[in-house]
Amino acid sequence: MTATEFRLTGQLGSSGFADWVCHRARVLDLNGWVKPDGSEAMTIVVSGPEPLVDAMEMACSLGPMDVWVERIDRHARALDSLPNGFHKL
Structure with missing residues (x-):
């Protein structure tokens, strides 16, 4: 299975940002x-x-x-499996 990995850096200190990411990914019907x-x-x-996936990067x-997202590094990532749906680790 192929997936895309984004590595975000910046001022991401908001505790709700990961929840925000989950919500956006679910709206876009992405898994991960x-x-x-x-x-x-x-x-x-x-x-x-x-x-x-491009829309997710833009969001x-x-x-x-x-x-404040200063940088997004994006690359393909091979995985054995992905969860059904989207969640926070």
Whole structure:
């Protein structure tokens, strides 16, 4: 199974940002997960149609008002399996 991984860095200290990411991914009907790595980094793994994955990247770059995403690194990621739906680790 192929997925896309986003590595976000910036001022991501909002405790609700991971929940916001989950909500956006579910609206876009993407599968995967988000894992906050402290207040300045986050990993998001998504699987779905390419246009919706692109929309997810755009949504993350804009983020909620209390978050400043400085950089998004994106690359393909091979996985054994992905969860059905989207959740926070």
